[in-house]
């Protein structure tokens with residue numbers, strides 16, 4: 001949800017800012033802009049569209065500067081146009097500001113500022129911040145950072161801010177509450193980013209700002225961090241940035257999404273690495289060791305997440321209930337946080353998030369903590385807000401996921417959740433050693449099986465040609481394959497814009513069956529399962545209404561294969577682990593359909609990778 005980059009030092013700022021914005025474009029791509037510190041003036045360049053459009057727009061402009069702030073926007077308040085693009089300027093043109101987050105009380109603040117004569121250039125919530133800061137700066141005659149601190153005291157909402165001032169060339173003021181912001185230190189220079197991607201090329205020494213921090217960076221000067229509320233000075237805590245530049249490249253693939261789909265064997269292996277000791281019959285997730293007893297004795301697990309991570313949570317419900325015999329509730333974080341849920345101190349909340357920045361998931365975690373529950377996080381981005389907000393947790397180690405559609409993060413999440421369930425089940429004694437060995441054996445084989453499915457890419461590409469002109473699709477699955485059906489439908493709709501819905505196969509006859517006709521593709525997960533026969537009946541029901549069947553079956557299946565218009569065979573595994581492989585053909589199918597339809601696969605319309613606003 002909006003990407004922020006800033007630089008101050010002795011190098012040319014513009015190339016660093018533009019490169020940084022390109023790396024953060026997955027966070028939003030409605031408009032982009034840059035403000036440069038040029039002598040005692042601020043040079044402001046912004047436009048609707050992508051970072052490449054901004055770069056083109058700037059190609060004949062004076063962009064020489066050693067400090068600047070830059071922004072790529074995912075629109076919340078105000079349509080995506082140049083006027084609403086960040087940075088926003090104060091009326092005297094001396095302060096430029098960029099923002100990621102939402103100012104919830106912006107209407108009240110705007111009214112007040114307008115009554116005092118301030119004129120607004122945009123429809124954004126952000127613009128109130130720059131006028132408010134200028135107002136305090138002029139009236140109170142305090143340093144700009146102090147004006148920022150005072151202003152933020154009256155702001156309700158979330159923000160990551162970077163502010164540039166014409167009076168203080170080279171100085172950048174930063175502030176954070178609820179949206180991520182980190183500072184990298186180079187050779188007498190500072191790099192700032194919403195995540196590590198714009199920074200990693202230059203330095204690995206970073207400080208993650210915390211909620212309530214206001215920081216000031218200037219070349220040759222020490223980083224100063226103060227608290228918004230009491231102005232107390234804070235010692236910066238420098239950490240190593242866990243990210244490699246190579247992970248941010250496309251590596252010869254046409255899209256990040258395809259690269260990430262093909263990275264899954266490695267991502268799954270990495271998420272298991274060092275956690276499985278087969279000889280000693282131990283699964284050990286270092287991050288949660290201290291909390292395992294609490295987890296074993298939990299009254300119930302409540303899993304909170306959004307989107308694809310929510311689907312991983314639904315898979316986990318089967319895992320924890322089946323093998324660890326712990327009751328599980330899976331909730332959309334956005335619903336959970338607002339429905340005054342019953343949360344007990346002996347509940348364990350598991351929050352799942354690839355980015356670790358999803359606003360609703362973080363809010364659900366904060367709520368659970370206030371109620372005294374133990375909160376465990378599962379996330380991919382090291383050092384993210386979720387990782388820091390939870391009592392304990394496990395990283396998925398899938399590597400940076402840049403495509404907006406989540407793929408490898410899902411399989412890595414399911415892998416970690418499987419390890420968690422196995423570890424707790426063994427300690428609780430709810431899983432016989434023989435079954436434990438059988439599941440572990442299958443888990444170790446998963447990366448190779450994923451590899452095998454990836455070899456079917458051409459066949460799946462071929463099948464996708466039959467989807468290009470479809471307007472709807474239905475995905476069906478039972479048991480552990482039900483969340484996979486939801487995930488398959490989400491993948492298709494978000495990147496190809498074909499309307500798709502996932503249902504538990506048996507629910508179809510309670511309504512959705514009315515949609516079936518010869519135009520409707522029905523993708524059925526019909527792998528070897530306890531409920532296989534029931535699935536066969538559900539397929540018959542679709543065929544009787546002339547629906548087109550695309551089935552995912554276990555290798556060697558003949559029954560469903562013969563009933564299907566198209567069939568994708570995947571290797572066998574133990575039922576509980578099926579989602580780890582049955583999701584792969586659905587990811588590829590969605591990918592190829594979207595490419596054939598000419599959609600921007602990595603940056604689908606209206607979306608952003610990290611949804612850090614409500």
Ligand code: M6R
Nearest residue numbers: 307308309353354355358405406
């Ligand atoms: O970073 P998170 O896992 O918390 O993100 C949650 C959703 O926004 C995310 O999974 C979204 O649904 C993806 N675009 C799905 O592909």
